[in-house]
Amino acid sequence: KQEVTQIPAALSVPEGENLVLNCSFTDSAIYNLQWFRQDPGKGLTSLLLIQSSQREQTSGRLNASLDKSSGRSTLYIAASQPGDSATYLCAVSSGSARQLTFGSGTQLTVLP
């Protein structure tokens, strides 16, 4: 059974800081790994998708890496802003239906 862990559970940083969120998974047989953002009381917004054959993916100030053999991914956020405050969820796609298995998330607060 696939299990996904995210560390830390919560993180508070001052504005402008660069930060790293961590995600680990137990079964390396994945199709892809996705990072989502969730604002309080809202749905999930897809940030980045890394295919199983890729090592990293970038979008603006976000960079996600994937080391499938070790079961790890990181989400790097550069020059953080208060608007980045949200919960960040990591999910891996596996199984015949490519269903997602989620971590519990990292709650990020960026202080002005």
Add this chain to the structure above:
Amino acid sequence: DAGITQSPRHKVTETGTPVTLRCHQTENHRYMYWYRQDPGHGLRLIHYSYGVKDTDKGEVSDGYSVSRSKTEDFLLTLESATSSQTSVYFCAISEGQTTSTDTQYFGPGTRLTVL
């Protein structure tokens, strides 16, 4: 944004009553999923569908049933609601591509409270 709507958005019901949640998509995507989100557990898959009338169970399917009679609609039914089914329910869709670029898009969620 992907065209996914969920109804109702909020519902309060009593233990023992049946409840049906609806997910509607305008993207003509093949796959549809129901997840629940609970504090400390993240999102967990309840059921999914890979085509009209084709459904299968997920990780936490006990107490739930689903139906898909049209490509655009996926219904989740709580046969006899219990307090443990108080949760936020999310619907998701994907094209079901065989490549590893397949992305899931999520609806806005339904907050269900069972008293």
